[in-house]
Amino acid sequence: MTMQLATAERRLTVPRLEIDLEAVAANSRLFAARATGDLMAVVKADGFGHGAVAVACTALAHGARWLGVTSIDEALTLRRAGIVAPTLSWLNGLDADFEGAIRQRIDLAVPSVEHLAAVATAATTLGRVAQIHLHADTGMARDGAPAAEWDALCRRAVAEEAQGLVRVVGLMGHLGCADTPDDNANARARSAFAEFVRTARRAGLRPSMLHLAATSATLTDPLAHHDLCRVGAGLVGIDPSGTTALRGAMTLSAPVISVRDVPAGTSVGYGHTFVTDRATRLALLPLGYADGMPRAASGLAEVLIAGARRPVAGLISMDQLVVDVGSINVTPGDTAIVMGPGQHGEPTVGDWAQWSGSIPHEIVTGLGQRITRVTAPAAQVPAVGRPPARLRSLR
Ligand SMILES: *Cc1c(COP(=O)(O)O)cnc(C)c1O
Numbered sequence: 478m479t480m481q482l483a484t485a486e487r488r489l490t491v492p493r494l495e496i497d498l499e500a501v502a503a504n505s506r507l508f509a510a511r512a513t514g515d516l517m518a519v520v521k522a523d524g525f526g527h528g529a530v531a532v533a534c535t536a537l538a539h540g541a542r543w544l545g546v547t548s549i550d551e552a553l554t555l556r557r558a559g560i561v562a563p564t565l566s567w568l569n570g571l572d573a574d575f576e577g578a579i580r581q582r583i584d585l586a587v588p589s590v591e592h593l594a595a596v597a598t599a600a601t602t603l604g605r606v607a608q609i610h611l612h613a614d615t616g617m618a619r620d621g622a623p624a625a626e627w628d629a630l631c632r633r634a635v636a637e638e639a640q641g642l643v644r645v646v647g648l649m650g651h652l653g654c655a656d657t658p659d660d661n662a663n664a665r666a667r668s669a670f671a672e673f674v675r676t677a678r679r680a681g682l683r684p685s686m687l688h689l690a691a692t693s694a695t696l697t698d699p700l701a702h703h704d705l706c707r708v709g710a711g712l713v714g715i716d717p718s719g720t721t722a723l724r725g726a727m728t729l730s731a732p733v734i735s736v737r738d739v740p741a742g743t744s745v746g747y748g749h750t751f752v753t754d755r756a757t758r759l760a761l762l763p764l765g766y767a768d769g770m771p772r773a774a775s776g777l778a779e780v781l782i783a784g785a786r787r788p789v790a791g792l793i794s795m796d797q798l799v800v801d802v803g804s805i806n807v808t809p810g811d812t813a814i815v816m817g818p819g820q821h822g823e824p825t826v827g828d829w830a831q832w833s834g835s836i837p838h839e840i841v842t843g844l845g846q847r848i849t850r851v852t853a854p855a856a857q858v859p860a861v862g863r864p865p866a867r868l869r870s871l872r
Contacts, residue, residue, distance in 0.1 A: 488810050488812060489732040489812050491731075491732065491849055492729065492730065492732070492762075492764050492848050493848070493851060494727060494844060495727065495851050495852075496531065496850060496851070496853070497724075497725075497726045497728070497818075498726070498854055498856055499854065500725060501531075501535045501536065501539075501713060502538070503539075503724050504711055504712050504713070504723050504724055504726070505536040505539035505540050505541055505712055506539045506540055507711075507721070508540070508541075508692075508695055508706065508708045508711055510540070511706075512690075512695055512706040513699060513702035513703070513706075514702060514703060514706065515542045516536075516540055516542060516706055516708060517541065517542070517545045517688070517706065517708065518532065518541035518712055519545040519546070519691070519708060520555070520709070521546045521547040521551060521709065522842045523842075524712075525713045525715075525838065526841040526842045526843070526844050527727060527841065528852055529546070529551065529554060529555065530558040530560070530856070530858075531852050536712055537859045543564070543565065543707075544560070545564070545566075545567065546565070546566050547566065547567060547568045548569060548573070549566045549569055549574050549575070549577060549583065550574075551566065552565075552566040556583070558858060559858040560858055561582075563584065564583050565584040565647075566583055566585055567612060567620070568586070569585070571595045573595075575600075576603055579599055584610060585608070585609050585610070586609070586610045586612040587609045587610070587630070587634070588611075588612040588614075588621050589622055589626065590626070590630050593634060594633075596642075597637045597640070600642040600643060601642060606644050607642065607644070608646050609634070609644070610645070610646060610647030610648065610688075611631065611634060611682075611684075613627060613649065613650045613673040615650030615669045615689065616652075616653055616665060616666040620651070621649075624669070624673070627673055634682060635680050635681045645683075645684050646685055647684050647685070647686035647687070647705075648670075648677055648682075648684045648686075648687050648688075649687075649688045649689065650666065650669070650673065650689045651689070652666050652691065652693075654666075655691065655693035655694040656717040658693070658698060658718060658720075663694070667701055670687075670689050685704070686705050687703035687704050687705075688703055688704060688706070688707060689701045689702075690702050690703070690707065691706070691707050691708060692708050692711035692717060694706075695708055696716065710837070710838055711723060713841060714818070714826075715827075715837045715841070717836070725817065725819065727844075728814065728817035728818065729764075729816045729817065729844065729848070730812050730813065730815060731762045731763060731813050732763070732811070733760045733807055733810060733813060734761045734763050735760075735761045736758060736760050736807055737758070737759050738756070739753055739758075740756050741755050741756055744791075745799050746799060747791070747792045747794060748791075749791075750775070750776070750791050750792050751791035751792075751801075760799070760802045760807050761797055761799055761800075762800060763797055764796075764797065764815060764848075765796040765798060767796055767847075768796070768844065769848075770793050770798060770815070771793070771840070771843070773832075773833040774793065775789060775791065775792045775793045777832040778793070778824070778829065779824055780814065780815050780824065781815075781821065781822055781823035782800060782802055782805065782811065782813040782814075784822070786823075787801060789801075800813065816840075
């Protein structure tokens with residue numbers, strides 16, 4: 478059963494974002510089958526705007542064994558929802574709540590000696606061992622320890638292991654150019670990672686999990702898979718490598734608030750950047766850049782209304798946008814489909830990304846909190862160690 482679009486079901490009174498967990502399930506199965514090793518569902522940024530708990534539960538029920546997030550806060554949100562699956566948090570400041578993380582058995586990525594010391598201190602206070610993944614900079618000059626600091630980090634980790642404070646279970650890197658599989662930078666990053674691993678083993682570490690790949694490398698570069706593929710974008714239908722048909726998982730719709738017939742020469746919106754060149758009909762939608770409709774898409778964007786793709790007229794405002802519907806018969810209360818998987822002719826997340834000079838990731842993570850979210854079918858917390866609990870509304 479696929480989810481019905483809002484238009485088919487009922488008239489909307491407010492904008493509505495429908496999340497199709499069957500699409501997330503199908504994408505999860507695809508990635509679990511592709512990954513040489515295990516699949517980690519990356520549900521940072523509220524599951525790429527699709528709901529972290531709902532996406533996590535769905536992915537776990539369809540092949541994922543791990544969850545990955547940026548901050549400890551995000552990991553604790555998953556635990557509070559009753560999710561006990563192995564979870565890794567990889568980007569935290571030195572004064573982050575490492576004690577809270579260790580107490581909740583959240584694995585921590587460690588990119589520096591200073592972070593290692595902070596985690597070891599928290600482990601000492603709690604009298605518990607912290608599970609950690611040393612994070613190497615494999616060529617982005619972003620997160621992860623640079624090569625020059627790696628040996629010292631590994632040696633210090635061996636010492637902390639001997640103290641019983643940490644257990645190094647993983648080594649991780651990240652690929653900066655995996656979206657273009659032919660780029661030589663990918664082979665260089667893989668070699669760099671191999672060298673980081675050799676150094677770690679020489680220092681005496683025996684990690685059981687090596688991980689380097691995200692969505693694109695999982696789809697295009699089996700040499701990068703190792704023991705765990707960390708997949709986020711792909712679960713919600715975004716394939717930055719452009720190689721694989723995935724299922725989009727969100728549909729954004731909005732009611733037409735008002736309709737007006739205007740003569741040729743009518744200026745529309747701020748700055749009068751659009752002037753009608755003929756008599757036409759304008760429909761107003763209550764969605765704007767505060768809701769994540771990128772203002773940069775003004776002049777290019779379209780929506781699906783009464784079965785036809787019609788252009789957005791003038792600049793997108795903070796809370797509203799105007800659609801030039803031409804001579805189509807549109808009345809207040811009709812539904813416009815602003816973006817979706819595309820099967821009904823509506824614009825896709827990728828279309829909005831293109832119109833605004835961005836990437837789909839920015840579109841899906843940018844949708845505002847005042848949009849009503851509806852998630853179906855209901856996700857269940859996997860019954861691992863705890864009774865399943867029905868999820869509450871993810872508003
Ligand atoms: C976001 C992120 C991922 C997931 O990347 P996708 O391309 O969305 O699959 C994996 N690893 C790290 C370190 C990340 O920050």
